[in-house]
Amino acid sequence: MIQLSDIRITFGKENNRIDALKNVSLEVRQGEFLAVMGKSGCGKSTLLNVIGGVLKPTKGSYLFEGNDVSAFSGKQMAEFRNRNIGFIVQNFALVNEMTVRENVMLPLAYAKIKRSEAMKRAEEAMERLGIIQYEYKFPSKLSGGERQRVAIARSIAADTSVILADEPTGSLDEATGRSVIDIFKELNGSGKTIIMVTHDRELAEQGTRMLTMKDGEITGAQAL
Amino acid sequence: MSVLFTNLRIIMGKHKLATFLLIVFSALCLCVFGTLSEKADRAHASSEKYDETYGNKTYYRTVEAINDNAYHDYCTIDSKGLYEKLLSFEQLLLNSEAFTFIDISVQPVDINMPELAEQFFYGYENGRPAKPYRVDGRILQPIKSLQVSKSFFDEYDISVSDGEGFSEEDYFHKNKENIPVLLGSEYKEFFATGDKLYGDYLSERFTFIVKGFISEDAFFPDQSTMTSCGRYIVMPALFFETKGDAAKYSLLQKLCGIVSSSMGYEKTKELFEQYKLEANVANRELYISDPNAFADLTNFLDQYSAMTKEVASQFTVMVLIVMLFGVIATTLTLCSALRKNRQNFGIEMLCGATRVDIFKVALLFLLTVLLTADALSLLFAPDAMLSIQLAVLCMLLLSSIITAVYIKNMDMHDILGGNE
Numbered sequence: 222m223i224q225l226s227d228i229r230i231t232f233g234k235e236n237n238r239i240d241a242l243k244n245v246s247l248e249v250r251q252g253e254f255l256a257v258m259g260k261s262g263c264g265k266s267t268l269l270n271v272i273g274g275v276l277k278p279t280k281g282s283y284l285f286e287g288n289d290v291s292a293f294s295g296k297q298m299a300e301f302r303n304r305n306i307g308f309i310v311q312n313f314a315l316v317n318e319m320t321v322r323e324n325v326m327l328p329l330a331y332a333k334i335k336r337s338e339a340m341k342r343a344e345e346a347m348e349r350l351g352i353i354q355y356e357y358k359f360p361s362k363l364s365g366g367e368r369q370r371v372a373i374a375r376s377i378a379a380d381t382s383v384i385l386a387d388e389p390t391g392s393l394d395e396a397t398g399r400s401v402i403d404i405f406k407e408l409n410g411s412g413k414t415i416i417m418v419t420h421d422r423e424l425a426e427q428g429t430r431m432l433t434m435k436d437g438e439i440t441g442a443q444a445l
Numbered sequence: 446m447s448v449l450f451t452n453l454r455i456i457m458g459k460h461k462l463a464t465f466l467l468i469v470f471s472a473l474c475l476c477v478f479g480t481l482s483e484k485a486d487r488a489h490a491s492s493e494k495y496d497e498t499y500g501n502k503t504y505y506r507t508v509e510a511i512n513d514n515a516y517h518d519y520c521t522i523d524s525k526g527l528y529e530k531l532l533s534f535e536q537l538l539l540n541s542e543a544f545t546f547i548d549i550s551v552q553p554v555d556i557n558m559p560e561l562a563e564q565f566f567y568g569y570e571n572g573r574p575a576k577p578y579r580v581d582g583r584i585l586q587p588i589k590s591l592q593v594s595k596s597f598f599d600e601y602d603i604s605v606s607d608g609e610g611f612s613e614e615d616y617f618h619k620n621k622e623n624i625p626v627l628l629g630s631e632y633k634e635f636f637a638t639g640d641k642l643y644g645d646y647l648s649e650r651f652t653f654i655v656k657g658f659i660s661e662d663a664f665f666p667d668q669s670t671m672t673s674c675g676r677y678i679v680m681p682a683l684f685f686e687t688k689g690d691a692a693k694y695s696l697l698q699k700l701c702g703i704v705s706s707s708m709g710y711e712k713t714k715e716l717f718e719q720y721k722l723e724a725n726v727a728n729r730e731l732y733i734s735d736p737n738a739f740a741d742l743t744n745f746l747d748q749y750s751a752m753t754k755e756v757a758s759q760f761t762v763m764v765l766i767v768m769l770f771g772v773i774a775t776t777l778t779l780c781s782a783l784r785k786n787r788q789n790f791g792i793e794m795l796c797g798a799t800r801v802d803i804f805k806v807a808l809l810f811l812l813t814v815l816l817t818a819d820a821l822s823l824l825f826a827p828d829a830m831l832s833i834q835l836a837v838l839c840m841l842l843l844s845s846i847i848t849a850v851y852i853k854n855m856d857m858h859d860i861l862g863g864n865e
């Protein structure tokens with residue numbers, strides 16, 4: 222499903238060049254729950270950015286279901302993110318000035334899906350994650366765990382096949398964090414591909430495969 | 446669609462004061478722009494009008510200096526029939542196809558109205574306003590007046606703003622007691638079309654009937670300057686039917702006029718002499734002045750031209766600066782608002798928004814601000830409607846180009862790894 226070969230990402234120019242990723246090759250099959258671990262600054266977020274179609278690789282090729290994402294235009298990239306990728310991040314990435322409902326419907330709005338259909342899907346997703354009672358509240362009024370569930374509901378409503386999670390439990394207490402992972406496991410069970418960056422080995426072990434990174438390179442892979 | 450408006454609402458909601466101030470400032474810019482560009486237009490128009498009116502023509506004054514003996518005879522019995530000869534000479538000048546002869550005399554008229562505002566008094570500009578005097582129990586005040594031929598209006602492009610101009614008949618004085626007059630624009634607050642003034646002209650009693658008013662932008666050459674017609678009573682340079690004193694005086698005065706010619710001095714003078722010959726006044730002291738003697742006026746006209754052109758271009762520069770201010774204020778406010786909203790835009794891009802979608806929000810913001818300012822400014826400067834619309838369009842175009850560049854270069858990749 223996801224095929225990265227020899228990906229290089231270089232930031233900065235001339236003297237302060239940084240290779241955030243060097244020759245990263247990776248294959249992810251549909252239905253995997255991949256956990257990525259590594260020290261701070263080793264390039265985990267950068268890797269997710271590449272897979273999510275946010276960053277274009279400086280070098281190398283990225284095939285998603287056979288399509289060459291590295292050759293996409295800006296508009297195609299946006300469409301690609303919209304259709305295929307759900308982003309869950311440590312700080313939730315919710316628009317604070319929009320209600321829970323508006324946040325959940327955001328990808329659907331950009332997908333130009335009919336409003337009635339979008340509302341139905343958003344409601345189903347919120348129902349599924351138990352946040353329907355907050356639909357007209359603003360994210361700032363919710364707890365961290367609830368906010369993270371709004372972000373997950375957003376990707377469920379958009380029905381993306383891939384969920385990219387960058388330290389999704391980083392801002393949550395242990396119990397809430399574990400419940401988020403449980404949701405991931407459930408989603409993974411229903412066929413979604415999940416790639417999750419975490420510092421917590423215990424949480425990482427909940428996945429189907431674990432990658433370790435160091436200095437912009439993948440240094441180890443371990444099936445669980 | 447609805448995301449677009451939600452985003453606009455978010456940006457404006459977060460920057461209510463800035464948006465409000467921006468609208469007020471833009472409206473102000475547009476008002477100033479409108480007013481200035483009207484002025485610039487007028488300055489351009491008057492510099493164009495100048496070129497059209499004065500172009501490459503040269504003016505020559507004509508002078509009468511008939512010697513004392515001949516003058517005395519002319520004024521009394523006129524044994525030589527000089528009056529008729531001069532009359533036919535005047536006709537030759539007026540009917541010439543080769544040049545234009547313009548009568549401009551500045552003989553004051555004495556009006557029975559000493560309470561008139563001082564700026565209309567004869568001699569006011571020289572610091573020696575004429576004093577009123579008493580005659581036959583009336584108090585008469587000499588006031589500034591112009592006696593002009595029909596060619597005066599064409600040559601100096603002078604129009605009548607109120608009432609109507611002189612008809613052909615008005616130039617013929619058939620023993621009537623009425624003389625039609627046009628008043629300078631500064632008279633407007635004191636008189637109206639149809640009013641009557643009583644007084645003396647060339648020592649004869651007349652009733653002056655106000656036919657209308659000269660438009661504000663009217664100037665005529667007086668000595669060496671262009672003088673506004675604003676404070677003058679303009680009357681026709683009359684043709685008298687009967688050979689009376691007034692007829693004789695005014696005829697001599699009318700012969701002191703201006704020849705407008707593009708033939709050059711030598712040829713113009715040649716023709717002038719030929720007309721003298723034809724009218725049988727070749728031996729009389731009638732002259733056409735050397736252009737150098739009139740250099741002052743020519744110089745002045747050049748200066749006037751340069752001045753109007755300079756004013757026009759200065760106005761244009763000011764207009765552009767005002768517009769630029771508007772554009773700068775708008776783009777600064779908008780770009781800073783966009784920058785503050787970068788986090789949200791980043792999130793929306795993760796959800797499938799493109800930079801074009803963000804630009805649409807910015808454009809909607811610009812449209813809202815500028816169109817509101819547009820509507821406001823039209824309330825205050827409705828006359829400048831067209832130029833304001835043009836300014837709005839330019840401001841919109843410039844601001845959106847700058848904003849587009851800004852959005853294109855806005856970094857939005859750090860949301861994923863962002864450590865808020």
Ligand SMILES: Nc1ncnc2c1ncn2[C@@H]1O[C@H](COP(=O)(O)OP(=O)(O)OP(=O)(O)O)[C@@H](O)[C@H]1O
Pocket residue numbers: 232233239240241259260261262263264265266267268858859862
């Ligand atoms: N936009 C950027 N411009 C320049 N350098 C960047 C940029 N984004 C990341 N980097 C650099 O690339 C390297 C990898 O960063 P990345 O965010 O992928 O690390 P990470 O593994 O996610 O770290 P953390 O665990 O702290 O989130 C770091 O050295 C970082 O400084």
Ligand SMILES: [Mg+2]
Pocket residue numbers: 265266267387861862
């Ligand atoms: Mg990171």
